[in-house]
Amino acid sequence: MPLTCRFYENEFPAENDVVVAVVTSIADGGSYVVLPEYDNAAGMILHSELSRRRIRSINKHIRVGRSDIVLVIRVDPEKRYIDLSKRLVPIEDVCVCQERYAKAKVNQIVRHAAEKLGYTEKEQLKDLCAKTVWFFDKKYANSGGSYEAFRRAVQNPSVLDACDIDEKTKEMLLQDIRHRLMPQAVKLRADFEVSCFAYEGIDAVRRALHAGLALSTEDLPIKINLIAPPLYVLTTQTLEWNKGLARLEQVLETIKASIEEQEGSFKLQQKVKLEDANKEVSGDDDDDEDVDEDDDSGSEGRNNLHQDSSHLTWCTCFLLV
The missing domain is CATH 3.30.70.1130 (EIF_2_alpha)
Structure with a gap:
């Protein structure tokens, strides 16, 4: 089974955060989801939180396997459960969330490097994330800091010198970074x-x-x-x-x-x-074309x-x- 890890240093999202949720099942009272950004933490969206309008068909608003942008209403760290709402998501936050989620996928680079390094424990992957992705997010004070740092590392590998990792790990990371983040001409x-x-x-x-x-x-x-x-x-x-x-x-x-x-x-x-x-x-x-100047055409x-x-x-x- 492949190793997984949350995208951010915080184990759970905060209330009023806008996050990405993937629907796993639909029940009578609500839909069960997981949050990929938080290592598939479980959550639930009540059917009353799907839309501001009257709901005639649940399938028109939510489907199993589909990703949706949702708002965090409540978080229970002890029970590890999260209540979510789709109808309360501010329109202006949708694009911001999508952009943040796309940038946070640098987690896949670290995870792939960990697999090539032979990591078998989730704690090893968390430690690597803490020294790279979470380190840059904290350094630049935003969740996209690691993405920008990894992009700069394509042209300037010394960017990774700030991370507390050995040369073998750094080289493995650089290989994946160059493969996935190389800018297109x-x-x-x-x-x-x-x-x-x-x-x-x-x-x-x-x-x-x-x-x-x-x-x-x-x-x-x-x-x-x-x-x-x-x-x-x-x-x-x-x-x-x-x-x-x-x-x-x-x-x-x-x-x-x-x-x-x-x-x-x-x-x-x-x-x-x-x-x-x-x-x-x-x-x-x-391409050059040879033209005969004496041509009478x-x-x-x-x-x-x-x-x-x-x-x-x-x-x-x-x-x-």
């Missing part, structure tokens, strides 16, 4: 127009784009692709979307300042936004502008006068 995109009808013309446009691409780094690579003159798409992929957002806005400001200084014009068509990683968009293909091909090392490569560019 997000793609950011912005569309803009840049043109110049002054003497410098296309050279001014190229200089402006070069100025923007100069802000590209190995950690945060910037790409600029030509969709159709004068429309360009600016993209980047990053693990930290807020840093990516700030960098793309900086690139756009740099391009705007450069082209306007050379008597050109800049227009932002679409602000920086998150792009679906699985969605292919116009101007987002980096009249096809102009697709115009691409991308960064190759520290310079731009024009794959195809037809200037219409």
Whole structure:
């Protein structure tokens, strides 16, 4: 039988706490539930506490196996029993509870690490939780403190140095943390127009784009692709979307300042936004196409502008006068 442990240091929830309950059975007078956050502590929801409205069918309000957000009415630590209410849950607390519950699942990381370490006693798991999850929750004074600490440990393992655990346990925890909490790369995109009808013309446009691409780094690579003159798409992929957002806005400001200084014009068509990683968009293909300039078919091909090392490569560019 797998080891289990409560998510928090407190053995029972406090009165007026909003918690997650899983229904185990339905009786005549009420429904029996368990609280996963508190090591499946038993509780009961009277049918009169299911809804503020008249109840015509119990199954419309509660079902066996379903998780519900409930409010703690009374707690009896001696009898280890908890009275709960579904109808008294404040609407604004539902999302807060769901978010807290999702973050508290870092308990699964610790539990899995304990299994790999060969723990057989529940007290061993509790001790590990006390030194890791509960330690960070207490340190940051909120139940999501351990989640944030574990997330930082993905990039900075020294975060776990504050825990009173040996190197073997720390390494086992880090393996699970990296596996479960590794952030997903997000793609950011912005569309803009840049043109110049002054003497410098296309050279001014190229200089402006070069100025923007100069802000590209190995950690945060910037790409600029030509969709159709004068429309360009600016993209980047990053693990930290807020840093990516700030960098793309900086690139756009740099391009705007450069082209306007050379008597050109800049227009932002679409602000920086998150792009679906699985969605292919116009101007987002980096594959080069060979185009025969002597072809009489009249096809102009697709115009691409991308960064190759520290310079731009024009794959195809037809200037219409």
